[in-house]
Amino acid sequence: MSSTRSDRHAADGKPFEDYEGLAELFESARAGDRVALGRIAETLAPLLWQVARAQGLDRERSADAVQTAWLRLLGALDDIRSPRALTAWLVTVTKRTAWRMREEQRDAELVGVPPEAQPTDPEPLPDEQAVFTDRRARLWAAVDQLSHRCRELLRVIAFVARPEYGEISTALGMPRGSIGPTRGRCLAQLRKRLLADDEGSWR
Template sequence: MTDASRGGAVSDGSARWERAADLFADWRAGETRAIDDLVRLMTPVLWHVVRAYGLERSLAEDVVQSTWLALVRASESVADARAISGWLTTTARREAWKVAKGHRRADATSDEILEPMLPAQESAEAEVAASDESRRLWAAVGTLDERCRRLLRIIAFDDRPDYANLAGELEMPIGSIGPTRRRCLVKLRAELVRTGAATEGDGDG
């Protein structure tokens, strides 16, 4: 499921996080090229997280860039290299939420605010769909209702979501995030089964 070569494609899931941890550890050990590979690996993920906040392209680019700059400045604060993926996605999510709050138009409808705005042209986030599996997954996410799309894009890459903070950002009661996430995942699996991207038994047990 993975290409173990330096900078090679890595499928979504634990392999991506493990690869990110290795690259981060290599970079802190003095291997300067490792940070370039880490950026290539994780930027598509950060794009999905950031664009879930409805930011226009230029603002999303700024947030992703700010996330990487924050890592350069605070790399020593990440005590465990295995936490780097969570650190990056959490930092990007918080910055995107802050920027989105500051740029909401007074006359914007909630749909305009919440709708993930993916660019029509090929760009950095398209890299996350490099594998057929990823393309099918995000195509299926796109068929879900707006709340499910946003929720899954924000927490899909977070192993331990901070529900307390997410409740404020998503404007949802904290107790409803878990059940809503489960319902959204059920809908997602049904769509994947319908399109042949998954079978009924996938993920059981």
């Protein structure tokens, strides 16, 4: 592991794995403690952001979609039994909300604009790509060749702890077995592309 990486990503850390801490916060939140709920919101913000953005929604509306899911949660918290069910619930509602907002935005944009001028996926701009190292540029190229569904799945799963892969992929509407406990089709495709790239030093 290179130390530069962990330094640069110190604030983001890895996918949340402190289940004991989360379970405690969750119990307090269900008992009405909005501060505890806020702590969970901090933990899940990076994940839910990627869920919204993967629907092709702009940044301002993506933040609204994440907030909307949390506000809806206030009325649903009594029915949610575990921290993992909470994460899955929020992923589902964020995705649906973002998708609906995207459709509305698309309808509004379509008025008087030729179809070919419509934006599709939120791909990074060329100068953003330039900040990548060579290895990362190759990763980007490999991810870019995946289907839209696979790209969304891996983008979101990358922000989730391993025991939750199955539940979260179901929450995204993916078929059972898309990822976890086995690798699944999407990750296998990406892995093969990276391994076939002999300059990439993935082995």
